[in-house]
Amino acid sequence: MTAVEVNFDGLVGPTHNYAGLSYGNVASLSNAASYSNPKEAVLQGLAKMKAMHDLGLTQGVFAPHARPDVNVLRRLGFTGKDSEVISKAFKADPVLLRACYSASAMWTANAATVSPSADTLDGKVHFTAANLNNKFHRSLEPTTTTRLLKAMFNNDSYFSHHEHLPDQGFFGDEGAANHTRLTDAHGKQGLELFVFGASSFNSALPKPSKFPARQTLEASQAICRLHQLKSSSQLLLQQNPAVIDQGVFHNDVIAVGNANVLLCHEQAFLNQDNALQQIKNAYLGEKTLHIIEVPTAKVSIEDAVTSYLFNSQLVSLDNGKMLLVAPQECHNNGVVNTYINELISADNPINQVQFFDLKQSMQNGGGPACLRLRVALNQQELAAVNPDVMLTDSKYQQLSLWANKHYRDKLSNDDFADPSLLLESWQALDELTQILNLGSVYPFQQ
Numbered sequence: 192m193t194a195v196e197v198n199f200d201g202l203v204g205p206t207h208n209y210a211g212l213s214y215g216n217v218a219s220l221s222n223a224a225s226y227s228n229p230k231e232a233v234l235q236g237l238a239k240m241k242a243m244h245d246l247g248l249t250q251g252v253f254a255p256h257a258r259p260d261v262n263v264l265r266r267l268g269f270t271g272k273d274s275e276v277i278s279k280a281f282k283a284d285p286v287l288l289r290a291c292y293s294a295s296a297m298w299t300a301n302a303a304t305v306s307p308s309a310d311t312l313d314g315k316v317h318f319t320a321a322n323l324n325n326k327f328h329r330s331l332e333p334t335t336t337t338r339l340l341k342a343m344f345n346n347d348s349y350f351s352h353h354e355h356l357p358d359q360g361f362f363g364d365e366g367a368a369n370h371t372r373l374t375d376a377h378g379k380q381g382l383e384l385f386v387f388g389a390s391s392f393n394s395a396l397p398k399p400s401k402f403p404a405r406q407t408l409e410a411s412q413a414i415c416r417l418h419q420l421k422s423s424s425q426l427l428l429q430q431n432p433a434v435i436d437q438g439v440f441h442n443d444v445i446a447v448g449n450a451n452v453l454l455c456h457e458q459a460f461l462n463q464d465n466a467l468q469q470i471k472n473a474y475l476g477e478k479t480l481h482i483i484e485v486p487t488a489k490v491s492i493e494d495a496v497t498s499y500l501f502n503s504q505l506v507s508l509d510n511g512k513m514l515l516v517a518p519q520e521c522h523n524n525g526v527v528n529t530y531i532n533e534l535i536s537a538d539n540p541i542n543q544v545q546f547f548d549l550k551q552s553m554q555n556g557g558g559p560a561c562l563r564l565r566v567a568l569n570q571q572e573l574a575a576v577n578p579d580v581m582l583t584d585s586k587y588q589q590l591s592l593w594a595n596k597h598y599r600d601k602l603s604n605d606d607f608a609d610p611s612l613l614l615e616s617w618q619a620l621d622e623l624t625q626i627l628n629l630g631s632v633y634p635f636q637q
């Protein structure tokens with residue numbers, strides 16, 4: 192039986208908001224303080240999951256995290272009952288409170304790095320949650336992410352879970368957003384590309400000068416060791432620091448790979464000709480490797496960042512062709528739309544495009560690819576996954592009803608002072624752990 196790639200999409204949490212927390216992420220900064228619509232956000236995400244399922248792809252659901260993170264507020268000196276902690280934090284530092292309310296765990300491309308069993312020496316699928324230590328609100332994620340991964344992939348015979356890397360900038364790790372895998376077929380040994388923004392220890396390597404490089408070389412090296420990656424399955428490349436300074440805060444804002452196709456901007460990598468040659472030399476497959484470089488003359492970095500063209504998902508369909516799952520913003524951008532039409536009619540495996548309205552997530556800098564974590568699994572491994580986290584028609588109905596029942600359609604700054612938002616959110620998540628059969632994964636359930 193053949194292996195499949197499962198996309199685990201982050202279900203948007205009930206407190207999704209725009210707090211402007213991600214310096215270096217243009218969308219996050221420019222939408223700060225505007226009000227959000229969590230209900231629309233979760234339904235937009237569910238509609239994408241359902242569409243993937245309807246195409247015959249295998250789709251999973253990744254639960255949100257419990258917010259606000261009251262424990263971290265207590266660590267920071269706010270005392271009393273939960274409602275008091277919230278009202279004190281709101282008065283003292285509303286931005287801090289919003290960070291503790293962030294639904295950023297929705298971007299599951301940053302949840303973890305995953306290495307399929309065909310690439311690892313012990314033949315297991317390896318998972319390491321990303322420490323996300325470059326941003327305070329995201330640094331709150333790894334412990335719960337690991338707990339969720341263990342509840343989803345709960346079988347030691349097939350799955351190996353590692354503790355996240357040390358919580359320190361030297362080992363800054365942003366997960367699969369800086370990781371892609373090239374292979375003839377999902378079940379075959381692949382070449383895993385690890386794209387780092389800078390090195391912590393080697394000062395000879397260039398760095399961006401304005402915005403932070405969130406992924407370090409040393410973090411990527413540690414993941415390769417932890418995952419027992421075959422040496423022929425790993426290639427480490429540096430992202431072009433000049434584009435990080437233009438808002439390309441993760442590699443998946445400038446490149447996307449799937450099977451034997453790598454679609455990237457011509458400014459994606461440092462010393463790009465050399466980087467692409469290394470990829471060609473290291474590719475293990477027998478099929479033609481298609482590297483499609485998009486020239487600046489056709490799509491500028493600014494257009495790439497505002498449209499999120501490269502944050503499209505690239506998925507293989509049963510007919511052997513590939514579909515580009517793009518954000519609506521690509522359709523709205525004339526230049527990018529023209530390029531996509533050219534791409535799908537050219538001689539390469541990508542021959543279709545579908546656009547999705549993911550505006551609520553996009554306004555925080557998260558497109559289709561940010562919202563999913565890819566896990567390639569053979570049939571035995573797939574059978575060992577917690578079946579309740581897989582999307583079916585009835586699971587979709589159940590989750591839509593759940594979201595409509597619990598989510599608000601407007602959140603603005605003053606709402607974060609209201610302790611009933613905490614109660615409502617935790618009640619929703621408590622119910623969700625039953626729908627997805629996750630057990631007691633949240634701190635408030637322990």
Ligand SMILES: NCCC[C@H](NC(=O)CCC(=O)O)C(=O)O
Nearest residue numbers: 209210211212213216219298561
């Ligand atoms: N892969 C996409 C990640 C987007 C995410 N945005 C945020 O966290 C914005 C949150 C805010 O500003 O409220 C980030 O930058 O890590």
